[in-house]
Amino acid sequence: MQITFAAPETSSIPLTLLSSDALKGWLDKQSQQVQDWVATMGFTAAFGSALTLPADDGGIAGAIAGYGTEAARMRSRFALAAARAKLPAQTFHLVSDLDQDALKTEALGWLFAGYQFDRYREQGGEKAELKCPEGVNQVELEAIAQGETLTRNLINTPASDMGPPDLEAAARSLAEEMDAKISVTEGETLLIDNFPMIHAVGRAASRAPRLIDMRWGDAGPKLTLVGKGVCFDTGGLNLKPGSSMGLMKKDMGGAAAVLGLANMIMELKLPLQLRVLIPAVENSVSADAFRPQDILASRKGLSVEINNTDAEGRLVLADALALADEEEPNLIISMATLTGAARVAVGPDLAPYYAQSDASAAALESAAKTVQDPVWRMPFWDPYETMIEPGIADLDNAPKGGFAGSITAALFLRRFVTETPNYIHFDMYGWQPAAAPGRPKGGVGQGTRALLQALPEMLGL
Structure with a gap:
């Protein structure tokens, strides 16, 4: 379209x-x-x-x-x-x-x-x-609309037609259109190449887990986008009730968002080096599913105790973030439909985010107001670090008690970004619950237009 x-x-x-x-x-x-x-x-x-x-x-x-x-x-x-x-x-x-x-x-x-x-x-x-109205950059607006259309289409497509292979196909199509390079690590090769948590989450599904890695641009600052690509989330052995499973086709909304943003960046030819990482999995139930109380190894070398198999998004993101961090880019941005706690805190319309850099946060806040793409800063609250430390492993994927669920998830992810000072994480919703002007009911991009507007200031473009 x-x-x-x-x-x-x-x-x-x-x-x-x-x-x-x-x-x-x-x-x-x-x-x-x-x-x-x-x-x-x-x-x-x-x-x-x-x-x-x-x-x-x-x-x-x-x-x-x-x-x-x-x-x-x-x-x-x-x-x-x-x-x-x-x-x-x-x-x-x-x-x-x-x-x-x-x-x-x-x-x-x-x-x-x-x-x-x-x-x-x-x-x-x-x-x-x-x-196009006089004085408005038609190329820019049409590129933004094109990226948003990609995001919406990917989220709206049901899991029967948007599993890990389909998400890979969408990324390959975008890479071909934009003359980007792409590689994919799939199935058992994830273990050989040291992505154990991506493999653990996706191994129970009939469609193999994979890590999608796309690169574009050969000059300028380095930007890495990491998007959660859980194409359907049953909750795993901690099975979701039916009422909570109904919208889980949108659990790859983070992947859809970063592909939409990447589309905008490449279409507008921003002078930067872009990398897009998408761990694409299904969190399914079978005899091979990972279990509560399992201890998983991670690419970073940290061990993770599994206290809820329904907190799987942070696991696959962690391995991808560790890979992103090894390259020490100028900025890493992760986007994910990660926690219900974020929805309780700010509802579906605001995109909560976490930023290590106050300067990047200021740029993002200003940009969000300019383009009317609302975001809300949440804190990387260091005193809560103890909540994600279970004792028998380095990290707990689902701290008990229910307090600060979005914050503890963000702190968990931050443990895998140690070499890149400028890290931003979005705990987005990716869904419009009821039709609104310009936003029909269904999948929607959040934070991407604000990020596009803010990137020149954040990266000195």
């Missing part, structure tokens, strides 16, 4: 975006006919509203869309995306006095509203189209 703006040469009609407090001033400059029409139709420029304006010949002269009040914009995002669904299948050009950042966000929201997951059936009909 290609999500793009209309071609510049396409004939178009004006679409004026108006805030609630700007509506009266705009109406004062219009004909009495337009004023009467707007009043008759009860248009108040409410957030995401839309109204077509009739032409004398019975056609459409243009349209107006509501940007709402400042309070309404604080409660939602992408007003133009909400308006798109209410507009006819015409091509528009935008008329607006928004500042550059707001205009870019609204234009991107319009593109996001064009997304449909149509792998299994056709979705909807023709939609309204928009020319």
Whole structure:
């Protein structure tokens, strides 16, 4: 699916975006006919509203869309995306006095509203189209939309069609498209090449576990993205109840997110050396499944006591992070749908993250506000280190007690990044529970646009 703006040469009609407090001033400059029409139709420029304006010949002269009040914009995002669904299948050009950042966000929201997951059936009909607004970088926004589409498609695909081999195929397709290099370590070779925890988590499944390793770029600072690729999580021998297993096709959301971000980076040709690591597994139940109370070896040399087989994501990430750390890149970012504790703390809309560098965190916070991709910093709280130390092994994968579950998971992962000072971890959700402007119900990228915006400052690009 290609999500793009209309071609510049396409004939178009004006679409004026108006805030609630700007509506009266705009109406004062219009004909009495337009004023009467707007009043008759009860248009108040409410957030995401839309109204077509009739032409004398019975056609459409243009349209107006509501940007709402400042309070309404604080409660939602992408007003133009909400308006798109209410507009006819015409091509528009935008008329607006928004500042550059707001205009870019609204234009991107319009593109996001064009997304449909149509792998299994056709979705909807023709939609309204928009020319790229003046002053907006069309290449950049279309690259972001392309990356977000990849992320959403991967998460939305059920596990029957998105197991470890399918995730590998998606990564290989992206690598081929972007002229990147890719290698895969699979099955028993994981043990030979010293990825014991990736192997342990995935060995019970009929589709072999694997580590996907993609590289792109040969100059500039080194950025390594690590994404959790648990293509389905039954919980293992600590079996999840059915109500908790229903959305586990999205447990590879971290992998989907890093592939989407990688797509954006490569499409925009950022001057850096990119590496993407994805441990792709299924956490299944069989006679060969890893067990509670097992002690697992790790690539880092740390031993890990298993107190819950449903805390498997941190195990596969740990081996991949250890590999990433050996190269000492300028920045390592891991992304994972890791803990329910994060959802309890901040809900589905905010992407909680942990950062060792205050400077990187500041850059990320500023970028997130600029592009309206909300994130929330959580603490690497050192006093909780003892909670992940069980005594008979170096680490505990699931500390008892239930306190600080997202923090202890992040601290666990940090133990495997010892040579790279700049490490960021996202404990994302990757799912939109109910449809919102620009974000239909289903898989969604979180934190990726904020990271893309922040990378130049974080890496000195």
